[in-house]
Amino acid sequence: MSMRWGMTVPLAGVPLADHAAVYAALADAGFTDVWSSEVNGADAFTPLALAAAWQPRLRLGTAIAPVFTRGPGLLAMTAAALAETAPGRFQLGIGASSPVVVGDWNAVPFEEPYARSRDTLRFLKSALAGDLVDHEYETFALRRFRLERPPATPPQILLAALRPGMLHLAAAEADGVILNWLSPTDVGTALAETKAAGPDFEVAARIFVCPTDDRDYARNVGRRLIAAYLTVPAYAAFHRWLGRTDVLSPMWEAWSSGDRKAALTAIPDEVVDDLIVHGSAADCRTRVESYAAAGITVPVMALLPTPALTGGGPAALLETVRALGR
Incomplete structure (x- = not known):
């Protein structure tokens, strides 16, 4: 079984201001990681900043921060600040996102997603290492940018990928890959495209979990x-x-x-x-373990609503978290 056990945050039905209890319950239940997303709810970084301050036992990750919706410099600054807040506990997951999130909701042209992801990955590796970046990439150019506060421990950078092109890029240039919307039997198909990766290559996956019989x-x-x-x-x-x-x-x-x-x-x-x-909490744990057995090093659950969770409020949610823990 994977030594990592993740949950997507924030949890529905609990205000961010009340998530200290959620993070403590997750850590007590054996969860090692909390990972955020960024669609149209909370941004990717605020829930993790709260977790960094409130629960030092947890590792943190974004899955994902879109490469289009922040300027490259701002994305580097935000990642650096979180890496400084939680030294050695933060992994930065980036990805192209989608035309709806990028174009319809953030008024940014969704153009050349592969190239923009590649260029942002390369820029972030340099910037988070504290380098001066003065470079014209294919999709943007930066002039004499250097982080004023580069993190002492730069975060690992993971790239969201679906098909061979982006999977090959992740294997060649990122510290890991983020997978989504696949079954345990699909994992091998995806990972066959990452054979060029090093031995410490991380493989995170968001797994939708509906804990009900x-x-x-x-x-x-x-x-x-x-x-x-x-x-x-x-x-x-x-x-x-x-x-x-x-x-x-x-x-x-x-x-x-x-x-x-x-x-x-x-x-x-x-x-x-x-x-x-x-299925039951025990059934769900077993199924998530099958993702780990297939090669996922960071399985990250995303809780879906159930009548018990919706009707039971925060108490039912925390009880479910404990039941899904390791």
């Missing part, structure tokens, strides 16, 4: 998530590459025609069960 409820939640995410072109291409063209084509066709109900109905149970962990 109500299989129909979990599958309904899973179908809504799958329809929302896997119709995005990058994720659709990813799952075609993984070999799910035949089973997901009916969903894609219904979605393209505007029939959302038919798209949900077209998602087979076996696809939901492959991609969404559900």
